[in-house]
Amino acid sequence: MNKEWWKEAIIYQVYPRSYQDSNGDGVGDLPGITERLEYIARLGVDIVWISPFFKSPMRDFGYDVADYCDVDPLFGTLADFDVMIAKAHSLGLKIMIDQVMSHTSEDHPWFKESRSSRDNPKADWYVWADPLPDGNPPNNWLSVFGGSSWQWDSRRKQYYMHNFLVSQPDLNFHHPEVQQAHLDALRFWLERGVDGVRMDACNFHFHDRSLKSNPPALVRDTSTVSDVNPYGMQAHIHDKTQPENVAFLVKLRKLLDEYGAIAIGEVGADDSLAVMAEYTEGGDKLHLAYSFNLLTAVHTAAHIRKQVEDFGARVIDGWGSWSVGNHDVARVVTRWEGQSNPAAFARLVLAMQLSLRGTPCLYQGDELAFSEADVPYELIQDPYGKTFWPEFKGRDGCRTPIAWTQDDNGGFTKGTPWLPVAPEHIAIAASTQEEDRDSPLNFARRMIAWRKTMPQLTRGDIVFFDVPEPVLALQRSLEGERSVIAVFNLGAQPVEVSLPQAAGAEKLAQPGLPGEVVDGQVKLPGYGAWFGYAK
Missing domain, CATH: 3.20.20.80 (Glycosidases)
Incomplete structure (x- = not known):
C-alpha cells in the first residue's frame, strides 16, 4: 500500500x-x-x-x-x-x-475523584483555579457554548474550567x-x-x-x-x-x-x-x-x-x-x-x-x-x-x-x-x-x-485562473500526466466566461456535469461544470 x-x-x-x-x-x-x-x-x-x-x-x-x-x-x-x-x-x-x-464528562470517574478534594491522586488532572478576592472567576475566558468558561465547585471551593458545556470539565494536559x-x-x-x-x-x-x-x-x-x-x-x-x-x-x-x-x-x-x-x-x-x-x-x-x-x-x-x-x-x-x-x-x-x-x-x-x-x-x-x-x-x-x-x-x-x-x-x-x-x-x-482514475486530482499541484464570480476555475497538474482544467459555476444562473487556457482543450468524459467550451469561452448552466485536458 x-x-x-x-x-x-x-x-x-x-x-x-x-x-x-x-x-x-x-x-x-x-x-x-x-x-x-x-x-x-x-x-x-x-x-x-x-x-x-x-x-x-x-x-x-x-x-x-x-x-x-x-x-x-x-x-x-x-x-x-x-x-x-x-x-x-x-x-x-x-x-x-x-x-x-x-x-470529559463530569460523570467520568477521573473528574469525580478530582473534585472530591484538593489532595487526591487526580486532584490536578483538571484545570482548577481559586477565585479572585471578590469571588469572581480567575479571568475572562469564555465558553464556546455561552457564558464564562469557569464553573464554581462547592466541594473544592474552586472554579473548574470548561471550554464547552458546564458538564464538560477541561483536563489539565x-x-x-x-x-x-x-x-x-x-x-x-x-x-x-x-x-x-x-x-x-x-x-x-x-x-x-x-x-x-x-x-x-x-x-x-x-x-x-x-x-x-x-x-x-x-x-x-x-x-x-x-x-x-x-x-x-x-x-x-x-x-x-x-x-x-x-x-x-x-x-x-x-x-x-x-x-x-x-x-x-x-x-x-x-x-x-x-x-x-x-x-x-x-x-x-x-x-x-x-x-x-x-x-x-x-x-x-x-x-x-x-x-x-x-x-x-x-x-x-x-x-x-x-x-x-x-x-x-x-x-x-x-x-x-x-x-x-x-x-x-x-x-x-x-x-x-x-x-x-x-x-x-x-x-x-x-x-x-x-x-x-x-x-x-x-x-x-x-x-x-x-x-x-x-x-x-x-x-x-x-x-x-x-x-x-x-x-x-x-x-x-x-x-x-x-x-x-x-x-x-x-x-x-x-x-x-x-476521481480514483485521475491521479492529477488526488496528488497534483493546483493553480487557479482569474475568472469573475460565481465561477471557480482551476488546474491540477502532475508530472507525467496531462494537466486537468476544471471550471465550476457556483451560481443558479447560466454563465459564460472567457478562459483562454481552455481553448482547444479536450473535454474529459467525466460523470455527467453539463458544460461546454467554444473557442475559449466556457459556457455553463446553473450549477454546471466542465473538465478538460489542458492543450
Missing part, C-alpha cells in the same frame, strides 16, 4: 445516533452502521469516521465521555464494535474513531499522567483494529498556566461561532492553542505509527491555517488537519480560492482536508443557498470538493442532497441551540436521521426517532435515488469512482 495512502483517500463521516437504528429505541447504533456498510462501500469512499459512541451521559451527545474504553449501551457493545470493524475491513473500508481528549492516560485509551482501540482517529478540538488541549485574560479580538470571529455568541469577541491566545500541544502531538504520532494508523485534527482557531501548518508539518505530528474555513455561510468562488491558496502557501509540507459539511454546521445545500435546485447543487459541490488539493471529508446525507431540517423548538435536543435560540437554532438541523426509504420514519427506526426524520428527506430517500441514474447518490458514486 502507498505509504501516504491517506492523501488519496476520501473520508465519510457517520453520526451514529442518526444513521441506522437496529433495535427500535429511536437512536442509531453500531449494529445499524454495520447493516449499512455495504452502502458506504458502494459510495467508493475509503475511511469511515464515526462520531463518539463511548459511554456518556449524552448531554453533548457523546462528546462528553464518561469512559474512553467502552461503548455506551445506547450504541451497543464492544462485541458489536468488533463485528462492525471486521465487516468494514472485509469491504475494504477503514474505521476512524472520534477522540475527545480536551475534556500539563499533567503527564493525563497525557499518558489518553495514549493508553487510544492504544486500547488501536489494538482492536482502528485505522485512524479524528482529534476533536485538537488545539484545546493546553491552557496558559498563568491564566492571563484574553484581549479583545481585533476582528470579531463570526465564522466558527454564531454572531450572537460573545465567544468571537475575544482573541483566544491564552485559553487554547498553546505551544506545549506540539510535543503531545509528537507523542501521539509515535503511537499511531506503531499501528500504521492516521490522525486528522479539527482546528478551530483565530488563525487556523497557522495552526494547521504547525500541527501537520514535518511528518511527525498529525497526518492532516481541517478547519471551519469552508464550513461557513460564505461560499463565493473568491472565498474558496483564497482558502485553498492560503493553505498551499502556508502549509508547506503538511496536508489538509476539505470539508463542506459536518455535524456542527447547517447542511451545505441550505448554508450555501442551493435550495433552488438541491440535486444539481449537491452534484456541483461534490465535484468541486473532490477537485481541490487535499483529502475530502464528506458528511452523511450530503451525497443524497439533504437540506437543513427545520426542527421546532419543542423538539430541539442540542444544548447549544437552546442557549442561543432563536437567532441560532443549534446543530440539530444537520443531525436528523437519514431517510433510507419512504416508509415511516424513513426506514431509520421502528420506534420514535430521537430527532424527527425530515419529510423532505423521506421524499428523496436513498432507496428512491437508487432507481434514478441521475440522482445525487448515483452521481456521487460515479464521481468518486472517476
Whole structure:
C-alpha cells in the first residue's frame, strides 16, 4: 500500500445516533452502521469516521465521555464494535474513531475523584483555579457554548474550567499522567483494529498556566461561532492553542505509527491555517488537519480560492482536508443557498470538493442532497441551540436521521426517532435515488469512482485562473500526466466566461456535469461544470 495512502483517500463521516437504528429505541447504533456498510462501500469512499459512541451521559451527545474504553449501551457493545470493524475491513473500508481528549464528562470517574478534594491522586488532572478576592472567576475566558468558561465547585471551593458545556470539565494536559492516560485509551482501540482517529478540538488541549485574560479580538470571529455568541469577541491566545500541544502531538504520532494508523485534527482557531501548518508539518505530528474555513455561510468562488491558496502557501509540507459539511454546521445545500435546485447543487459541490488539493471529508446525507431540517423548538435536543435560540437554532438541523426509504420514519427506526426524520428527506430517500441514474447518490458514486482514475486530482499541484464570480476555475497538474482544467459555476444562473487556457482543450468524459467550451469561452448552466485536458 502507498505509504501516504491517506492523501488519496476520501473520508465519510457517520453520526451514529442518526444513521441506522437496529433495535427500535429511536437512536442509531453500531449494529445499524454495520447493516449499512455495504452502502458506504458502494459510495467508493475509503475511511469511515464515526462520531463518539463511548459511554456518556449524552448531554453533548457523546462528546462528553464518561469512559474512553467502552461503548455506551445506547450504541451497543464492544462485541458489536468488533463485528462492525471486521465487516468494514472485509469491504475494504477503514474505521476512524472520534477522540475527545480536551475534556470529559463530569460523570467520568477521573473528574469525580478530582473534585472530591484538593489532595487526591487526580486532584490536578483538571484545570482548577481559586477565585479572585471578590469571588469572581480567575479571568475572562469564555465558553464556546455561552457564558464564562469557569464553573464554581462547592466541594473544592474552586472554579473548574470548561471550554464547552458546564458538564464538560477541561483536563489539565500539563499533567503527564493525563497525557499518558489518553495514549493508553487510544492504544486500547488501536489494538482492536482502528485505522485512524479524528482529534476533536485538537488545539484545546493546553491552557496558559498563568491564566492571563484574553484581549479583545481585533476582528470579531463570526465564522466558527454564531454572531450572537460573545465567544468571537475575544482573541483566544491564552485559553487554547498553546505551544506545549506540539510535543503531545509528537507523542501521539509515535503511537499511531506503531499501528500504521492516521490522525486528522479539527482546528478551530483565530488563525487556523497557522495552526494547521504547525500541527501537520514535518511528518511527525498529525497526518492532516481541517478547519471551519469552508464550513461557513460564505461560499463565493473568491472565498474558496483564497482558502485553498492560503493553505498551499502556508502549509508547506503538511496536508489538509476539505470539508463542506459536518455535524456542527447547517447542511451545505441550505448554508450555501442551493435550495433552488438541491440535486444539481449537491452534484456541483461534490465535484468541486473532490477537485481541490487535499483529502475530502464528506458528511452523511450530503451525497443524497439533504437540506437543513427545520426542527421546532419543542423538539430541539442540542444544548447549544437552546442557549442561543432563536437567532441560532443549534446543530440539530444537520443531525436528523437519514431517510433510507419512504416508509415511516424513513426506514431509520421502528420506534420514535430521537430527532424527527425530515419529510423532505423521506421524499428523496436513498432507496428512491437508487432507481434514478441521475440522482445525487448515483452521481456521487460515479464521481468518486472517476476521481480514483485521475491521479492529477488526488496528488497534483493546483493553480487557479482569474475568472469573475460565481465561477471557480482551476488546474491540477502532475508530472507525467496531462494537466486537468476544471471550471465550476457556483451560481443558479447560466454563465459564460472567457478562459483562454481552455481553448482547444479536450473535454474529459467525466460523470455527467453539463458544460461546454467554444473557442475559449466556457459556457455553463446553473450549477454546471466542465473538465478538460489542458492543450
